[in-house]
Amino acid sequence: MERREHFQGSRPGDRRVRIVRPAHFRRTSAGFVATERALERSGALGRGWARIHRILIGRRLASEEEQSERLSKKVGLAIMASDNISSSAYATEEAMRVLALAGAGALALTMPITIAIVVILAIVVLSYQQVIRAYPSGGGSYIVASENLGTMAGLVAAAALLVDYVLTVAVSVAAGVAAVTSAVPEVYPERVLVGAIIIALLAVANLRGAREAGLIFAAPTYIYVAALYGLIAFGLLRVATGTMPAAVAPAVPFDGLSQPLTLFLVLRAFASGSSGLTGTEAVANGVPAFKPDESRNASGVLIAMALIFGSLFLALSYLTTAIGIQPDQSESQTVLSLLARSIVGDGAYFWVVQLSTTVILTLAANTAFNGFPRLASIMATDRFMPRQFAQRGDRLAFSTGIVALAVLSAMLLWHFDASVNGLIPLYTVGVFIAFTLSQAGMVRRWLRLHGRGWLPSAAINGAGAAATAVVAVVVTVTKFTDGAWLVVAVVPVLVAMFWSIRHHYRSIEDRLLIASTTPVRIVPAVPLVVVPISRIDRASVRALSIAQGLSGELHAVHVSFHEDGARKFKRRWLQVVGDAIPLDQIISPYRSLFAPLLRYIDALDHGDPGRPIIVVLAEFVPRHWWDALLHNQTALLLKLRLFARRNTAVMDVPYHLDDADAVDDRG
Numbered sequence: 001m002e003r004r005e006h007f008q009g010s011r012p013g014d015r016r017v018r019i020v021r022p023a024h025f026r027r028t029s030a031g032f033v034a035t036e037r038a039l040e041r042s043g044a045l046g047r048g049w050a051r052i053h054r055i056l057i058g059r060r061l062a063s064e065e066e067q068s069e070r071l072s073k074k075v076g077l078a079i080m081a082s083d084n085i086s087s088s089a090y091a092t093e094e095a096m097r098v099l100a101l102a103g104a105g106a107l108a109l110t111m112p113i114t115i116a117i118v119v120i121l122a123i124v125v126l127s128y129q130q131v132i133r134a135y136p137s138g139g140g141s142y143i144v145a146s147e148n149l150g151t152m153a154g155l156v157a158a159a160a161l162l163v164d165y166v167l168t169v170a171v172s173v174a175a176g177v178a179a180v181t182s183a184v185p186e187v188y189p190e191r192v193l194v195g196a197i198i199i200a201l202l203a204v205a206n207l208r209g210a211r212e213a214g215l216i217f218a219a220p221t222y223i224y225v226a227a228l229y230g231l232i233a234f235g236l237l238r239v240a241t242g243t244m245p246a247a248v249a250p251a252v253p254f255d256g257l258s259q260p261l262t263l264f265l266v267l268r269a270f271a272s273g274s275s276g277l278t279g280t281e282a283v284a285n286g287v288p289a290f291k292p293d294e295s296r297n298a299s300g301v302l303i304a305m306a307l308i309f310g311s312l313f314l315a316l317s318y319l320t321t322a323i324g325i326q327p328d329q330s331e332s333q334t335v336l337s338l339l340a341r342s343i344v345g346d347g348a349y350f351w352v353v354q355l356s357t358t359v360i361l362t363l364a365a366n367t368a369f370n371g372f373p374r375l376a377s378i379m380a381t382d383r384f385m386p387r388q389f390a391q392r393g394d395r396l397a398f399s400t401g402i403v404a405l406a407v408l409s410a411m412l413l414w415h416f417d418a419s420v421n422g423l424i425p426l427y428t429v430g431v432f433i434a435f436t437l438s439q440a441g442m443v444r445r446w447l448r449l450h451g452r453g454w455l456p457s458a459a460i461n462g463a464g465a466a467a468t469a470v471v472a473v474v475v476t477v478t479k480f481t482d483g484a485w486l487v488v489a490v491v492p493v494l495v496a497m498f499w500s501i502r503h504h505y506r507s508i509e510d511r512l513l514i515a516s517t518t519p520v521r522i523v524p525a526v527p528l529v530v531v532p533i534s535r536i537d538r539a540s541v542r543a544l545s546i547a548q549g550l551s552g553e554l555h556a557v558h559v560s561f562h563e564d565g566a567r568k569f570k571r572r573w574l575q576v577v578g579d580a581i582p583l584d585q586i587i588s589p590y591r592s593l594f595a596p597l598l599r600y601i602d603a604l605d606h607g608d609p610g611r612p613i614i615v616v617l618a619e620f621v622p623r624h625w626w627d628a629l630l631h632n633q634t635a636l637l638l639k640l641r642l643f644a645r646r647n648t649a650v651m652d653v654p655y656h657l658d659d660a661d662a663v664d665d666r667g
Contacts, residue, residue, distance in 0.1 A: 094424055102260060117276060138284070141158070145437040160430035195418045196410050207393060207402055250327060281371075531615075557584045594637070615648060620654075620655050
C-alpha cells in the first residue's frame with residue numbers, strides 16, 4: 001500500500017525519500033481508508049451504470065455523514081406521519097361502505113363510530129409517548145415485547161408489523177390510484193400498472209436516503225393538510241350559514257337494504273374505520289432517525305400527527321353525514337371526491353383537493369418504506385432475518401429492506417387488482433396485534449421496575465393494551481372471512497421462519513466461532529494442486545506458472561474425447577512444456593468433460609483425504625462483454641461445479657489480451 005522512493009540530492013550525502021500511496025486510499029492512525037475513488041467502476045459499461053446510479057440514487061455518503069441524514073420535526077412529520085394523516089382520506093369511507101349495506105339510514109352511525117376511533121387514537125398516542133421515553137433507541141413493538149414479554153411475543157409483534165407495512169404500501173398506493181381514477185376514469189383499466197410505477201418511484205426516492213426522501217415528501221403532505229382544512233372550513237361555513245349544498249350522487253349507489261343493521265355490522269364498520277389508526281407506531285419505531293433530542297422530537301411529531309388526523313377525521317365525517325354523501329359501490333369515486341364536488345363544485349379547488357389527496361395517499365406508503373427496513377435491520381442484527389437487511393446502502397438507507405418491501409407490495413397490489421376494498425380487510429389486523437403486545441409489554445416493564453411515576457404510566461399503558469386488544473379482536477373476527485384469516489395464518493409462518501433463521505446462524509457460529517481466550521495455532525497445510533488444461537496457450541501457461549509457484553504437489557490434467565486426440569496433445573505438451581510438470585490424461589468416449597474431471601479430483605482426494613486440493617483454472621477474458629458470447633465459458637461452469645465441493649479451493653487465473661506478458665511475447 002505504501003512504497004518509498006529514494007532520490008540522491010545534488011550534494012554528496014544528500015538523500016530524499018518520498019512516500020507514495022495509492023490515490024484510492026488515505027492513511028489514518030487506524031489504517032488505510034478507502035476513498036470514493038476506490039469505488040469507481042472501470043470500462044464503458046461500468047461507468048455508464050455508475051452515472052445512472054448517481055442520477056437515480058445520488059452520490060455516496062460516508063458513514064460519518066449519518067448525523068446529517070437525521071430528520072427535523074417538520075421533515076419527520078412528513079415522512080413518519082404521512083400514513084396516519086393520509087388515512088383521513090379514506091377512513092370515513094371505509095366505515096360508511098359497511099354501514100351502507102344496511103341502507104342509507106345506517107349512515108347516521110358514521111359520526112359515533114368516528115368519535116370512538118378518535119378516542120382509541122388518543123389512548124394509543126398516550127401509550128406510545130411512554131414507549132418513546134422508555135426506548136429512545138427505537139424498535140417499537142418488537143423491542144418492547146421482546147424485552148418484557150419474551151422473544152416469542154416480540155417475534156409475533158414483528159411479524160404482524162412487517163405484514164402491516166407491506167399492506168400499508170399496497171393500500172396507500174391503491175387508494176392514491178383510486179383518487180386518480182375518481183378524477184380521470186379513463187385511467188381505471190391501467191390502475192395496477194400505475195400503482196406498480198408509483199411503488200418503483202417511491203423505492204428509488206427512499207434509496208436516496210431518509211432526509212432527502214423527507215424533503216421530497218414534505219411539501220405534498222403540508223399541501224394536503226392545508227387543502228383539506230380549507231375544504232372543511234368552507235363546508236362548515238356553508239352548514240353554519242344554512243347554505244348547505246346538495247350531495248353529489250355516486251356513480252353506483254348501494255341498492256336498498258342488503259343486510260340488517262346488527263351489532264356485528266356496526267363492529268365491522270368500526271373495524272374498517274380503524275384502518276385510520278395505522279401508522280401510529282411508525283414514530284416510536286424510528287426514534288433514532290430524528291435529530292437530537294431524539295425522544296423530544298419524536299414525541300412532538302407523534303402529538304402533531306394525532307391532532308391533525310383526529311381533527312380531519314372528525315370534520316370530514318361530520319360534513320359527510322351532514323350533507324348526506326353516500327359511498328360509491330363501484331369504487332370509481334371516493335367519498336372525499338364526492339364531498340369536495342358537493343362543497344366547491346368541479347372547479348380549480350376540487351382539483352387541488354384531488355391532486356393533493358392522490359399525492360398524499362401515494363406518499364403515505366413512504367411511512368412503511370421507513371419503518372419496514374428499519375425494523376428488518378434491527379431483527380437482522382438480532383439474527384432473526386438475513387444479514388443483508390442490516391447493511392446500509394450508498395445513501396445510508398437500508399437498501400435491501402426497501403427493495404424487498406417494494407417487490408412484496410407490488411405483488412400484493414397485482415394480486416388484489418389494486419382494489420382498496422379488497423385490501424382493506426387484510427389491513428389493521430397486524431398493527432393492532434403489535435399495539436396490544438407493545439402496551440402489555442410496557443405494563444410489565446412498569447410493574448417490574450417501579451420507577452418514578454410508574455403507577456400512572458402503567459395505568460396509561462394498561463388502558464392502551466385493553467383498548468387495542470378489544471379492537472384487535474373486533475377487527476379479526478369481523479374481517480376474518482373477508483381476508484383477515486390470511487394475516488392470521490401468515491404471522492405464525494413468519495415467526496417460524498424467524499426462528500429457523502436464528503437457528504441457522506447459531507449453528508453456524510457454534511462451528512465457526514473462536515473464543516477470545518482460545519489461542520490459535522496456524523499450521524501450514526500443503527495442498528495438492530490440480531490444473532485442468534484444455535489446450536496449450538498463453539492463458540494455460542500463465543495458470544501453470546502460478547500453480548508451480550504454490551507449495552504442494554502439482555498435477556496437470558487434460559480430458560480428450562478420443563485416443564488420437566490424447567496422443568497429439570501429449571506430443572504438443574512435451575514440445576512446449578516438457579516433462580517438468582507431470583500430465584495426467586483422461587479419455588472420455590462419451591464426450592463428457594465435467595463428470596470425468598470431477599471423478600479424477602475425487603480419486604486424488606480419496607488417496608489423501610486430509611490434504612486440501614487447489615484447482616487452478618485458466619480463464620480467457622474477452623476484451624468486450626459481447627465477445628463472451630463467442631466462448632463456451634468452460635472455466636465459469638467448472639467453478640460453479642466446484643463451489644460447494646468439500647476440501648477444495650478454486651483459484652481463477654484470468655488472462656487478458658493486453659496483459660504484459662502477452663504484449664512482450666508478441667514483441
